[in-house]
Amino acid sequence: MKTLLSLIVVTVLVSSMALSQSGGSAAVDAVFTVGTALAIPVAVPGDFGDLAPGTTYTILSDGTISPADVNGQTVVLPVEWDLAGQSGANVAITFALPPYFTSLTGARVPYTVNTQSAGWSAFAYGAGSAYNPIDARVENSITLIGGTATVQLGGILAVPLGADGSYSAQFVLTAAYTGL
């Protein structure tokens, strides 16, 4: 279906380019190649729960948090990106992660990751799909099995004594076909 849509898009664009060239200009646009676009259709900010000052929390990629948050929750929401594209294609993914969360007053909550903080699977909602741990500190290559993949990210938060209120940080995921 995606391939069909891609072909339709190509046909429409090539047709429109052909029309735009009717003015007689010698220079023409590059013609599109045929391939399935790489998309990040879903990017869901995590909810790491309500955290207590003076506590260090470890959140695994599946959302398991230790120790439990102040409400007794042992599972929170990890950050999630869903990728979609050519079935079977390899995609290089890279994280750019913040060293800390910052409040409006400039206070900080340090943030780090380890080898259990991130992982990916072919499809988030499919039972039995293999879960692949990845190290978010380095580049990783994942495969779009069936054309999709879900990447999840937790982390380690050292909430300092005196921390209070809301803190924010920016998380960047870069995805690129390797061409393979």
Add this chain to the structure above:
Amino acid sequence: MEKCEGNSTLKKASTNQFLNFVRHTMFGQRRHVVIAAFVLFGIAYSDAGISVYPTEIFVVSPNRSAPLTISNPTDSIIEVWVSFGHGYPVAFDSGKVSMSRSDTAGIGDLTASKWLRVYPQRFTLGAQGAQVIRVFGTPPPGLASGEYWARVVVSSKPKNARLAVTRNNQTKLMMELVSQTTVPYHFRTGVVSSSVVVKQARASMDDGYLRLRVDLRRAGNAAFWGRINYKLLSSSGKVIRMKDYRVVAYKEMSYSVLDTLPSVYEGPYSVELIIDNVHPSVAAQYRISSEPFRQRIPVTVP
């Protein structure tokens, strides 16, 4: 006492409240069920998505520009900005493929990133919206023949900040997600050529698997886009298995293939390897002609 920060909309607050309701009340705490509920009920809870087409850009002189379609697959308003970098896939001895990225070109690389421009460079996309941008080059005069590379980096983030609600003595962490995809850009001028030199090709079969390792180096002055086709042949020449793999070589690459095999008897076999310039996502007019590489490798099932 509740504290509120940020400038988000009431709609976003409602979404957050619904998320918490679902998470804590209806479905327990399982993330997948929560997200599935959002999908089922048609509630968009995505902060920054992006889709970019085409997947590769090839421009042949005297052409100067190429269109790029950027789509917002979410129901949120997003900001989009475009920049340029330099990078290409590489493989180490382990066979693991990664992207060699940098803001500047490496030694011996021909880079286009310094003279590429894009319009519009920054814009806003509404829910499910799309924008065609133009990537155009202003190469310096007297550019030597060859292929000049860059990566078009397309970034997106939500236009509106999210609402944070916290209680005294508790810390709440908010995240702004930026989604990026990069598209390889190639500008060709003058005489270009591309092929591969296979430094080493090895094959073995055991435990129901065929292991194939190909170390190759690009020749010519343009990246090689093609495919590796292998055939497993019986001693009588019958094709037992055949498969294609995409191959891209900007410089040197190592490919490791692990393929499951049907039941085969012990004895001698051979693997026929063909590497040609037919990459499935590269249109025929951008294929650089080269003689296919062929090699037959004897293998034995112990």
